Amino acid sequence: MRQRPSSLGGRSGWYGIGLLLAIGALSGCALGPRLVLPAVESDEFMAARAAEPAITLADLPWWELFADAILRDLIQTALTNNYDLRMAIQRVEQSRALRAQAGAQFWPQADYGGVLERSRNAFGGQATPGSGQTGSPVLLAASVAWELDLWGRVRRLHEVAQAQWLATAEARRGVTLLLVCNVAQTYYELLELDLELEIAQRTTLAFKESLDIFSQKLAAGTASRLETARAEAALTMISALIPELERQIVIKENQLNLLMAPNPGPVPRAQSRLLLEAPPPVSAGLPADLLRQRPDIRQAEQQLRAANAQIGLAIAQCFPRIGLTALFGRVSTELEDFNADAQAWSLGGNLTGPLFQGGALLAQVRQARAHSAESALAYEAAVRAAFRDVANALVTRAKLEEIYVQQRRCVECYQEAVSGARDRYLAGKASYYEVLETQQQLFPAENNLVRTQLYRQLAFIQLYKALGGGWNLPDDQWSAVSAERDPVATRIQR
Secondary structure, eight states, rough: OOSSOOOHHHHHHHHHHHHHHHHHOOOOOOOOOOOOOOOOOTTTTTGOOOOSOOOBBBGGOOOEEEOHHHHHHHHHHHHHHHHHHHHHHHHHHHHHHHHHHHHEEEEEEEEEEEEEEEEEETTTOOTTTTTTEEEOOOOEEEEEEEEEEEEEHHHHHHHHHHHEEEEHHHHHHHHHHHHHHHHHHHHHHHHHHHHHHHHHHHHHHHHHHHHHHHHHHHTSSSHHHHHHHHHHHOOOOOOOOHHHHHHHHHHHHHHHHHHSSHHHHHHHOGGGGGGGSSOOOOBOOOOOGGGHOOHHHHHHHHHHHHHHHHHHHHHHHTTTTTEEEEEEEESSSSSOOTTTOOOEEEEEEEEOOOHHHHHHTHHHHHHHHHHHHHHHHHHHHHHHHHHHHHHHHHHHHHHHHHHHHHHHHHHHHHHHHHHHHHHHHHHTTOOHHHHHHHHHHHHHHHHHHHHHHHHHHHHHHHHOOOHHTTSSOOOOHHHGGOOOOOOOGGGGOO
């Protein structure tokens, strides 16, 4: 340390400082490989594609998918209250803070400090210069340190944090998409149970009427005990389904409430007949679009970017770290002399690097390369899983339309059979047992049709999820309602 110089070391000192600054300006040549995304064939589900209307399903926001206003309100409630989504938002904020910490290393780090003490030195009573004196040395200074990022260590560290933050943001979008689809799926399953309960209640009334007729005929001696027992068995079988369906409805309501985070209780819903509406015809889009639409693929890409940057970070650890340091302050051996004239400064540089680590640094590089290779495989797997999901959703939707047409015709035929059997019974051309048999055949056919109607809606939802629906929505629109409770959601930048 030097007391109040007339200049900062003269021209030679400034030349040295300028040289170090020039090196710092030229720094940032990051070590490590450049990222190359794995090439994945994109024709896996081309054979399953149908004719494409003008609208692309993945481009639609979720609120345009569903005509049911009650369902839209339930989805918005879930986006406000759902714990998984709110936790995902906070994970994004954590990653954002880690990225800010990594970015702070680009800048010089400044600190301050001071020392004030009272001391006396004596050396065994021997007379030595300065012995036996009491002093109060004082030091008050500010220091600045800046690492020259010659090997790109800081840049790679920031790249890792940036990619991890973006991966977390994509994971949050995936949670949002999954939540929207789960609420819609559970809601339609609830409507389907309502329809099954309605069919069971209507069938119970019809079977009760049949039992009453057989009981009257049995009392009159015109019907056998066998026919009456069969009618009663059919009635009790259907009657037993009613409390079971009511139980399933309550469980499904609680499942939907869990997604929205309120306490268990009834869920408002529209008439179950809305389930009968056919999903709108939309296009699946091009296979290559999945690479920019699906949040899980984008998340895997960012994770691969982070893993690739970690290779350069590991390599940079093998090289020395060079930094600049500066200190400016005041120092005095006595508190009374601590004034404007007691100035001190120092400028310099430091170099530290590994000398012998027992192979740990090279092992760290190998580990980073293996992790990058694993992340590349995970990216390829995510892409192929996306193609599989879309292919399955497309073929499921197409085949369910064919199944629906046949099952609807089946129900119509059984309804005609019940009506014809009743007419024959009233005309005295057939026994009422024929009516009972056709009613028993109609009941499972109606249930199968209702389930197929549900599966059509679910296939539409699954296709929307498989395509990464709403991929082009800004985050604040996805969570426009949830931002009222979690304001950090609106600050997520993609």
